[in-house]
Amino acid sequence: MPRQKQTKGKCAYCGKEFAKTGMARHLKACLARQQVLAEEKGTKDTLFHVQVQGKYRPEYWMHLEMPASITLEKFDAFLRGIWLECCGHLSMFKIHETRYEVLVDPTFDYWGEKPKTMKHKLSKVFYPGLKADYQYDFGSTTPLDVIVIDQREGVPNKAQPIYILSRNDPPDIPCENCGQHQAMRIYTWHDYTALCDECGDASAYDDEGWLPVVNSPRVGECGYTGDDAVDDLF
Ligand SMILES: [Zn+2]
Ligand SMILES: [Zn+2]
Ligand SMILES: [Zn+2]
Incomplete structure (x- = not known):
């Protein structure tokens, strides 16, 4: 199936269109966004700006903002819901050499380092500059790149704690x-x-x-x- 490699998406705050990397830059500078952030009310948390994309299908991407207090499990559930879930396959984050999985069997003799659970909070494993891997389904795998772009102190969005700052338009x-x-x-x-x-x-x-x-x-x-x-x- 022929694919288009570059896609654009709209900024959730001002509606302007950019490609993925341009969007990362734009979100830092967007005046409409700065105005919204200046008027935030409520309990602050550390918020991570995270870019996710298909490892081999980089035309599919999202810029997200999420509280550091949520677990990897919540982030996994979000990715499944919006992008991945077909029949309840296994998934994992790989951060440096450590795997984080939903189900970790204490009796199973894992090859190499035993995986950790996804109960870890993002605050324990994420930091700006981190490049991590994610996989959904270890059979017909969908691998993703997870890139932590930035962090700020701010108020999480109440309706959507994992907030979609921008998402690619469907490719041609x-x-x-x-x-x-x-x-x-x-x-x-x-x-x-x-x-x-x-x-x-x-x-x-x-x-x-x-x-x-x-x-x-x-x-x-x-x-x-x-x-x-x-x-x-x-
Ligand atoms: Zn036709
Ligand atoms: Zn904008
Ligand atoms: Zn399936």
Whole structure:
């Protein structure tokens, strides 16, 4: 499936569009954002600015801000909800050489260092400049880069404690048959053909091998069909 490598996204505060790296710079300078931050009320926490992206699909990215007091487990649940969850696969963060997993079996004879649990708070493991790895599903894996860009003292967003500062617009994936329209489905059971609704045979879409084109680095993997609600996370 042909892919576009660079995508833009909108700033949540002023609506201006930038590519991923430009957005990191913009978020520090955005006047609309500075105004909102100046008027924050409530209990302060350390907040991390974290960039996440598909390791091999970097056109899928998010800039996020999250309290240092949440656990890796909450961050994992957020990533699953918005980008990853298909059938409850295992996942892990790898920070330096240490793995942090949801389920750590105390009786299991792990190869190498025994993993730690995701009950650790971000304040214990994150710091500006950190580049960490994340993986969802150890079979058809979706690997992510997790980059801690910055931190500040501020008030977490009440409605969305993990706040989406910006997220990539869906990349252009043209239909491989007509080249005219956006592809809507991918056939994942052999050749990953991506077709628009005009060129695809609607009845054939009942076949489980067809997956919808969704705005996620897990597009076309396993049975992934799009985001779940993340409202009840906190
Ligand atoms: Zn802005
Ligand atoms: Zn799955
Ligand atoms: Zn087409």
